[in-house]
Amino acid sequence: MLTIETLTRAELGAGMAADGIVLQTGVFAVQLQSAIPSVVNGIHQLYGNYPLLPSHAFADFHLRLVQSGGLRRWLRPQVDLLYDGVTVFKPLPLAQAFPMFEWGLNWCVANRAHSYLIVHAAVLERDGRAVILPAPPGSGKSTLCAALAHRGWRLLSDELTLIRLADGLVQPLPRPVSLKNASIDIMRAYLGKAELSPPVAGTGKGTVAHLLAPPASVARGAECARPGWVVFPRYQAGASSTLEALTKGQAFMQVASNSFNYSVLGARGFDALAGVIGAADCYRYTYSMLDEAVAAFDQLAARS
Incomplete structure (x- = not known):
């Protein structure tokens, strides 16, 4: 089975920025899409030995982290987390993008995994x-x-x-x-x-x-x-x-x-x-x- 570490940093970044990747974390599969460098770096550094599933694989959660638009993009850069295409949290400073992924994934499990x-x-x-x-x-x-x-x-x-x-x-x-x-x-x-x-x-x-x-x-x-x-x-x-x-x-x-x-x-x-x-x-x-x-x-x- 492929793992994240089989990809170079550039390959991982390109995949996450395009259609996203499907990452296996324990019993859950997460479809993650983001072009934010700190998110790509965090996944590359801390999830290297986690299974990387095919792009068409079933995912329990679909997450997307994007830089907020408008004037804030330039004056006070922020990040939004989307779950199934819907924003569920207030935006955070862009520097907090990777912690936001971790917190968002915790939220998904805590609020959806009722088995x-x-x-x-x-x-x-x-x-x-x-x-x-x-x-x-x-x-x-x-x-x-x-x-x-x-x-x-x-x-x-x-x-x-x-x-x-x-x-x-x-x-x-x-x-x-x-x-x-x-x-x-x-x-x-x-x-x-x-x-x-x-x-x-x-x-x-x-x-x-x-x-x-x-x-x-x-x-x-x-x-x-x-x-x-x-x-x-x-x-x-x-x-x-x-x-x-x-x-x-x-x-x-x-x-x-x-x-x-x-x-x-x-x-x-x-x-x-x-x-x-x-x-x-x-x-x-x-x-x-x-x-x-x-x-x-x-x-x-x-x-x-």
């Missing part, structure tokens, strides 16, 4: 069992996820945990990890030769950059995992590594509040979430040092 219970959580796998990390912004979720994904855990997703309604398994959606503000330099230092997109400042989330997903995680993007743990992480400067058990009821309510479509799914959502919580050990975790955090999760996996 899954979708939780706002990172998720990784070890020995066939998934650890689900639900947390609000600023909790250090993505930083912890990035560290674990490069220290022996398989990345399933940084942002969206997909629970299959049919059997309760976690469906992988491995894509670049979104890092914000101080996390960018933290991960540069922690990983050494980290493959990061150029930081983009001034977004609604501050400065953002995206970290390359480990190629092994991308290659195993069709392999599901069964829920093993639900851990609510919280970064706290200077805090020691602390793992505190939660009751099933506490965990259920917190995960439900972090789900995008729990109420939309009704009884199916309740049953799916009950299955996850019933199968998982549930904890609250506080940390400040990544090495301690990785060791704590390795110990959690070893004793289960």
Whole structure:
């Protein structure tokens, strides 16, 4: 199967500017069209080992990123994201075009993939069992996820945990990890030769950059995992590594509040979430040092 890296930067740019490309990201195929250089560069840099499907292949989502027209094109360049030909978001500064693609694709999955219970959580796998990390912004979720994904855990997703309604398994959606503000330099230092997109400042989330997903995680993007743990992480400067058990009821309510479509799914959502919580050990975790955090999760996996 062809991958993005089989194309030169020029070939990829020409294809995206013309009819677009069909990119396989986990279980979803995305038809993407754009002539914006930063979008082409981001796809070339961070999606090189992802499958490139034939131009006539079925796509779950059709996205187009275009530079806004009118006077703004010259005075304050902006980018529009079109989903199925319709603008669904307010335009953003042109420099934010690649992050807009990532956010837009998250929106597509969260609002359209209702054959899954979708939780706002990172998720990784070890020995066939998934650890689900639900947390609000600023909790250090993505930083912890990035560290674990490069220290022996398989990345399933940084942002969206997909629970299959049919059997309760976690469906992988491995894509670049979104890092914000101080996390960018933290991960540069922690990983050494980290493959990061150029930081983009001034977004609604501050400065953002995206970290390359480990190629092994991308290659195993069709392999599901069964829920093993639900851990609510919280970064706290200077805090020691602390793992505190939660009751099933506490965990259920917190995960439900972090789900995008729990109420939309009704009884199916309740049953799916009950299955996850019933199968998982549930904890609250506080940390400040990544090495301690990785060791704590390795110990959690070893004793289960």
